[in-house]
Amino acid sequence: MIMDSSIPNLIGALPTAFVALIAVYIAYQQWRTNRFQLRHALFDRRFEIYKAVQRYLSDIMTHAKLNDEGIPPLLDAYQRAKFLFGSDIPEYIDVIYKRSLNMQLYENQYAEPLASDRRSELVKKKHEELTWLCNQLPVLAEKFGPYMSLGKA
Numbered sequence: 001m002i003m004d005s006s007i008p009n010l011i012g013a014l015p016t017a018f019v020a021l022i023a024v025y026i027a028y029q030q031w032r033t034n035r036f037q038l039r040h041a042l043f044d045r046r047f048e049i050y051k052a053v054q055r056y057l058s059d060i061m062t063h064a065k066l067n068d069e070g071i072p073p074l075l076d077a078y079q080r081a082k083f084l085f086g087s088d089i090p091e092y093i094d095v096i097y098k099r100s101l102n103m104q105l106y107e108n109q110y111a112e113p114l115a116s117d118r119r120s121e122l123v124k125k126k127h128e129e130l131t132w133l134c135n136q137l138p139v140l141a142e143k144f145g146p147y148m149s150l151g152k153a
Helices: 002-063 068-084 088-110 116-148
Strands: none
Touching (some): 002 068, 002 088, 068 088
């Protein structure tokens, strides 16, 4: 007789359990959708920073010198990168910025009248910095790549 009364109770609980499972499934789908939207928004913001650094390096590569107009967008990208990336990307942008300033400093110094040995030394240093900066353009996607995937946040 005890068994007879528990079967209707069990059958009565099945719709409640089914509704609960549906609610869990819907919540999971909403979580996945929100997570993808966050990744997409992060990608857009991160890609803006990537493009700013790429433009900065491209300008240096094209003109073989630092364009003062390119500095504010790079510094803005550096500030935003601190919040959108791990510490490696802001540090990398900082190195690019400092090496480009060194390149410009060497160019400014050899523009003045100097002894030929000193001038040759400064030209060589500028060339080393310029070469390093130009070599960063192909490396850029590799540095930013781990942060640009929509599969990982």
